[in-house]
Amino acid sequence: xxxxxxxxxxxxxxxxxxxIDAYMQRLGQGAREAATLMRRVDTAAxxxxxxxxxxxxxxxxxxxxxANARDLARERESGLEAALLDRLALDDRRLxxxxxxxxxxxxxxxxVGEIDGLRSRPSGIQVGQMRVPLGVIGIIxxxxxxxxLEAASLCLKSGNxxxxxxxxxxxDSNAAIAACIRAGLARAGLPESAVQVVATTDRNxxxxxxxxxxxxxxxxxxxxxxxIERITREARVPVIKHLDGVCHVYIxxxxxxxxxxxxxVNAKTHRYGTCNTMETLLIDAPLAETLLPTLAxxxxxxxxxxxxxERTRAILGDIGVASEADWQTEYLAPVxxxxxxxxxxxAMAHIERYGSRHTxxxxxxxxxxxxxxxxxxxSSSVMVNASTRFADGFEYGLGAEIGISTxxxxxxxxxxLEGLTSRKYVVLGDGQVRR
Amino acid sequence: xxxxxxxxxxxxxxxxxxxIDAYMQRLGQGAREAATLMRRVDTAAxxxxxxxxxxxxxxxxxxxxxANARDLARERESGLEAALLDRLALDDRRLxxxxxxxxxxxxxxxxVGEIDGLRSRPSGIQVGQMRVPLGVIGIIxxxxxxxxLEAASLCLKSGNxxxxxxxxxxxDSNAAIAACIRAGLARAGLPESAVQVVATTDRNxxxxxxxxxxxxxxxxxxxxxxxIERITREARVPVIKHLDGVCHVYIxxxxxxxxxxxxxVNAKTHRYGTCNTMETLLIDAPLAETLLPTLAxxxxxxxxxxxxxERTRAILGDIGVASEADWQTEYLAPVxxxxxxxxxxxAMAHIERYGSRHTxxxxxxxxxxxxxxxxxxxSSSVMVNASTRFADGFEYGLGAEIGISTxxxxxxxxxxLEGLTSRKYVVLGDGQVRR
Numbered sequence: 001x002x003x004x005x006x007x008x009x010x011x012x013x014x015x016x017x018x019x020i021d022a023y024m025q026r027l028g029q030g031a032r033e034a035a036t037l038m039r040r041v042d043t044a045a046x047x048x049x050x051x052x053x054x055x056x057x058x059x060x061x062x063x064x065x066x067a068n069a070r071d072l073a074r075e076r077e078s079g080l081e082a083a084l085l086d087r088l089a090l091d092d093r094r095l096x097x098x099x100x101x102x103x104x105x106x107x108x109x110x111x112v113g114e115i116d117g118l119r120s121r122p123s124g125i126q127v128g129q130m131r132v133p134l135g136v137i138g139i140i141x142x143x144x145x146x147x148x149l150e151a152a153s154l155c156l157k158s159g160n161x162x163x164x165x166x167x168x169x170x171x172d173s174n175a176a177i178a179a180c181i182r183a184g185l186a187r188a189g190l191p192e193s194a195v196q197v198v199a200t201t202d203r204n205x206x207x208x209x210x211x212x213x214x215x216x217x218x219x220x221x222x223x224x225x226x227x228i229e230r231i232t233r234e235a236r237v238p239v240i241k242h243l244d245g246v247c248h249v250y251i252x253x254x255x256x257x258x259x260x261x262x263x264x265v266n267a268k269t270h271r272y273g274t275c276n277t278m279e280t281l282l283i284d285a286p287l288a289e290t291l292l293p294t295l296a297x298x299x300x301x302x303x304x305x306x307x308x309x310e311r312t313r314a315i316l317g318d319i320g321v322a323s324e325a326d327w328q329t330e331y332l333a334p335v336x337x338x339x340x341x342x343x344x345x346x347a348m349a350h351i352e353r354y355g356s357r358h359t360x361x362x363x364x365x366x367x368x369x370x371x372x373x374x375x376x377x378x379s380s381s382v383m384v385n386a387s388t389r390f391a392d393g394f395e396y397g398l399g400a401e402i403g404i405s406t407x408x409x410x411x412x413x414x415x416x417l418e419g420l421t422s423r424k425y426v427v428l429g430d431g432q433v434r435r
Numbered sequence: 436x437x438x439x440x441x442x443x444x445x446x447x448x449x450x451x452x453x454x455i456d457a458y459m460q461r462l463g464q465g466a467r468e469a470a471t472l473m474r475r476v477d478t479a480a481x482x483x484x485x486x487x488x489x490x491x492x493x494x495x496x497x498x499x500x501x502a503n504a505r506d507l508a509r510e511r512e513s514g515l516e517a518a519l520l521d522r523l524a525l526d527d528r529r530l531x532x533x534x535x536x537x538x539x540x541x542x543x544x545x546x547v548g549e550i551d552g553l554r555s556r557p558s559g560i561q562v563g564q565m566r567v568p569l570g571v572i573g574i575i576x577x578x579x580x581x582x583x584l585e586a587a588s589l590c591l592k593s594g595n596x597x598x599x600x601x602x603x604x605x606x607d608s609n610a611a612i613a614a615c616i617r618a619g620l621a622r623a624g625l626p627e628s629a630v631q632v633v634a635t636t637d638r639n640x641x642x643x644x645x646x647x648x649x650x651x652x653x654x655x656x657x658x659x660x661x662x663i664e665r666i667t668r669e670a671r672v673p674v675i676k677h678l679d680g681v682c683h684v685y686i687x688x689x690x691x692x693x694x695x696x697x698x699x700v701n702a703k704t705h706r707y708g709t710c711n712t713m714e715t716l717l718i719d720a721p722l723a724e725t726l727l728p729t730l731a732x733x734x735x736x737x738x739x740x741x742x743x744x745e746r747t748r749a750i751l752g753d754i755g756v757a758s759e760a761d762w763q764t765e766y767l768a769p770v771x772x773x774x775x776x777x778x779x780x781x782a783m784a785h786i787e788r789y790g791s792r793h794t795x796x797x798x799x800x801x802x803x804x805x806x807x808x809x810x811x812x813x814s815s816s817v818m819v820n821a822s823t824r825f826a827d828g829f830e831y832g833l834g835a836e837i838g839i840s841t842x843x844x845x846x847x848x849x850x851x852l853e854g855l856t857s858r859k860y861v862v863l864g865d866g867q868v869r870r
Contacts, residue, residue, distance in 0.1 A: 036787060127831045127832065130817075134843050135813075266869055267868075361862075375548055378474060378567065381860040381861075382860070383560075383864060386866075387868040387869050395562075396562045409652070409675075409845045412858060422846075422847055424815055424817060425817070425826070425831065425848040427816060427826075428820070430820055431820050432821045432822065433698060433702075433822045434822050
């Protein structure tokens with residue numbers, strides 16, 4: 001069958017998703033038009049849409065759960081691993097959290113239109129910077145269907161149009177959630193193309209989405225490192241990305257020992273699978289002899305496997321060897337690499353060489369070293385006397401988070417509504433001209 | 436001759452710039468190492484380097500002018516056009532301005548280390564954002580040798596390492612300026628690789644510079660649209676770019692006529708070759724009949740050629756036709772396109788469709804329409820009752836400007852020292868852990 005015949009067979013009211021290029025172009029055009037409208041939409045209309053989505057989701061609980069059950073059955077059959085099935089699964093508790101999330105985003109302050117630093121200039125003009133939406137945001141993610149709603153709500157509240165591309169595992173769940181999003185937009189009088197969920201699982205759709213600079217202003221990939229690396233390499237539009245989190249806690253000789261123990265244990269054992277979990281503990285030599293055995297006991301109680309440098313092993317004895325590869329590994333598991341270092345310079349050199357510029361903490365009561373660590377460690381979050389687990393949009397007070405950026409430009413660290421905006425200059429005059 | 440033989444022929448003390456890949460990699464490595472050091476350098480050392488560069492340039496005046504004379508002679512011979520020869524030419528007045536620029540950048544506040552919005556969170560931690568350098572900045576520019584010094588000074592003051600690639604026309608001038616930069620860095624005890632000027636005119640050097648994400652964090656191209664488009668297309672690192680400036684002034688029916696005349700004339704005639712010059716005048720229908728003839732007289736006195744829409748031509752008679760292409764053209768010349776529009780929505784639709792999102796102004800005394808224009812026009816600078824010519828780092832109070840960004844991410848509009856930094860999160864705790 002030729003492409004021509006294929007197209008003419010098709011009901012023109014339903015987008016023909018077999019022609020991926022044409023389909024993605026149509027999504028892009030729709031998003032670009034919607035972005036122009038969304039820029040002008042007031043806070044009340046955006047909040048009304050979010051609350052209407054919450055209501056529609058409440059009413060569609062059984063549809064969404066039935067769709068999710070179809071996804072789960074199909075993926076279980078095709079052998080998806082248990083951890084991914086768990087991420088894919090929805091239940092009433094998860095739906096409650098999704099509905100609650102919409103209500104919370106509606107309650108957040110609207111960043112759009114905020115003007116900072118308006119100042120008078122000698123010429124008589126006043127100059128300031130106004131927060132404005134980025135435009136069209138493409139989000140590419142994997143199995144968790146709740147990301148569909150989170151991403152939709154954050155893009156909407158920040159005045160952007162969104163094109164969402166979820167994992168093929170969640171296709172039925174995402175379609176059911178997309179119906180609630182569309183219904184909510186429509187009820188608030190907003191264009192349905194303000195949030196579009198890509199309705200094909202064809203992998204070429206991703207390739208198109210990341211190479212339409214005329215329609216898409218930024219791509220945010222959420223998923224494993226290989227997905228993000230591929231997208232960064234191939235994208236023809238800017239990418240806000242989150243690579244791995246090889247996070248460190250450095251216990252300085254000037255540390256309060258109780259704080260050091262609490263932080264080092266919490267940063268590793270509070271949750272293992274998160275990007276802000278400590279993966280390498282650096283301990284200053286003067287404290288190593290006394291502190292490492294206590295720490296080893298605590299980690300032992302949590303079933304954390306320790307791998308050490310030579311000096312660590314000389315103190316702790318029977319633990320594994322930390323190799324070069326260990327220092328660079330995001331375990332996401334109850335495994336911890338430990339290195340004894342000689343002071344803050346040695347610690348910072350290790351972090352510079354092996355870290356991933358995500359989140360790093362120092363434990364110390366020494367003012368000068370705390371100050372140096374804050375200034376000199378080049379990570380998206382740098383902490384003094386706090387657990388790396390705090391690197392999180394909610395803990396930072398952003399209200400919500402679309403991801404954590406390990407980039408250097410635009411947004412670093414947790415990205416909330418503000419990270420989905422940028423600032424344009426506004427100039428207020430009274431007839432001024434350049435002399 | 437094989438590459439091997441070529442390399443062994445070469446004095447190892449002088450970088451072998453015939454092997455472009457190896458040469459650019461060495462520059463990249465040097466810059467990355469310098470960036471780590473520069474992050475930690477205090478304001479006094481950076482200022483000392485800037486002032487030492489100014490002194491060295493003062494002492495090297497005759498060397499720099501002699502080098503420039505060689506560039507001019509060679510390029511005149513090979514037929515470089517007069518406008519480019521003018522940009523290339525240095526004289527004592529231009530050297531004065533360059534020296535003065537260094538002193539001014541030294542006097543600017545250092546953005547690095549500034550902490551914004553430090554707030555206490557319910558968990559007991561305090562969270563804020565600290566300005567930090569971007570890292571390694573690659574700057575690619577054309578014939579003007581003074582850009583070498585401007586770019587060096589701004590990257591240095593903002594704590595970044597820089598790799599500068601100027602035009603081949605200015606190669607001797609840039610080499611002479613680079614010697615002053617190196618001497619200034621050395622005198623202040625800073626690494627010479629903090630600012631490196633690419634010493635080859637081989638075009639492949641640019642290709643390498645924009646595809647080394649391991650060494651270069653951001654590329655800033657300064658030059659014509661075709662250069663910038665090519666770099667944006669091919670770069671494998673983020674680009675802060677400035678495409679064209681198709682700037683509009685919209686004279687609203689609610690305008691004060693005197694302000695409208697002053698702004699419309701100034702925005703076009705103050706300077707023709709700048710990106711913030713008005714290229715299209717939009718005039719609200721109720722004012723067109725009375726205002727256009729007065730404006731045409733004023734433009735006539737300045738020798739500005741007018742091209743109009745049908746309604747404009749019906750009023751002004753004997754002027755050229757503005758075609759579709761005119762609405763999209765950055766003339767950079769004494770030519771102006773004029774369109775009569777029906778109110779603010781029509782004006783904003785024109786700007787949305789044909790503008791380049793650079794700088795657009797409304798002239799009005801109507802509060803509601805001024806407010807709408809500011810909020811809804813999606814350009815890097817949006818103005819009320821002021822000439823578009825104010826879109827400039829100095830006029831905005833940034834102290835200096837490395838360029839004007841027409842991007843949506845990171846920096847929009849004039850980019851000063853702040854635009855060469857980003858913000859990381861800092862967390863101050865007292866032993867807090869996640870519950």
